[in-house]
Amino acid sequence: xxxxxxxxxxxxxxxxxxxxxxxxxxxxxxxxxxxxxxxxxxxxxxxxxxxxxxxxxxxxxxxxxxxxxxxxxxxxxxxxxxxxxxxxxxxxxxxxxxxxxxxxxxxxxxxxxxxxxxxxxxxxxxxxxxxxxxxxxxxxxxxxxxx
Numbered sequence: 001x002x003x004x005x006x007x008x009x010x011x012x013x014x015x016x017x018x019x020x021x022x023x024x025x026x027x028x029x030x031x032x033x034x035x036x037x038x039x040x041x042x043x044x045x046x047x048x049x050x051x052x053x054x055x056x057x058x059x060x061x062x063x064x065x066x067x068x069x070x071x072x073x074x075x076x077x078x079x080x081x082x083x084x085x086x087x088x089x090x091x092x093x094x095x096x097x098x099x100x101x102x103x104x105x106x107x108x109x110x111x112x113x114x115x116x117x118x119x120x121x122x123x124x125x126x127x128x129x130x131x132x133x134x135x136x137x138x139x140x141x142x143x144x145x146x147x
Contacts, residue, residue, distance in 0.1 A: 021056040021074070023047060024145035031147060033111040041123045045133055046114075047141040050074050052128035058110075059103050073102035073110045075126070082113055094120070 021029075027047050030036070036043040053076040054060035062071045069080035069088045077095070079088040085099035095113035102110045117125050124130055 021058065023051070023056060023141070024147075026050060026056050026074070027142055027145050027147060029107055030111060033107060035111055035114070038115060039118045039122070041118060042138070043147065044138040044141045045123060045129065048133035048136075048138040049123070049126055049129045051141065052132045053126065058105050058107070061103075070099065072099045073104075074107065075102070075110055075114050076128070077102050077110065077113050077117070082117065 027043055030046055031043055035041070035046050050056055053071075054074045056074060058074050060071075060073060060076060062076060064070065064078070064080075067080050067089075069078050069091070070085060071078050072083060072085070077083060077099075079085040079099050080091055082093065082095045083097050083099035083102055084091060084093045095109075095116050097109050097113060102113060104110070124134070
């Protein structure tokens with residue numbers, strides 16, 4: 001069983017069912033989708049952000065009892081401001097997407113919404129980025145990825 005899982009992980013690093021993605025496969029995918037250098041944010045900073053926000057889990061969800069919102073997907077995008085989950089009070093849906101779309105394994109909607117957030121608020125909108133990536137050498141997040 002371990003061998004089959006390991007082989008599957010090696011040949012299929014981008015998952016189909018919402019499990020945690022391989023760090024380098026994630027970096028390659030978001031580079032394909034245009035995040036490398038977007039609004040001055042390096043690829044390594046995006047990878048650092050996703051590591052700390054969701055540990056590269058496309059289906060990550062975290063409920064925030066204070067404002068009754070939920071953070072969705074690999075970038076942990078908040079339902080109060082950026083997406084519609086049908087249950088967050090006074091939500092504004094800035095990205096004009098259903099929150100479930102932010103959990104898709106192809107990352108298209110998540111990246112589009114992340115770009116929208118950066119256009120409006122900058123990468124500093126993410127607390128995890130400010131706490132773990134800002135001012136740090138983030139190049140290590142791309143080590144061994146051959147990008």
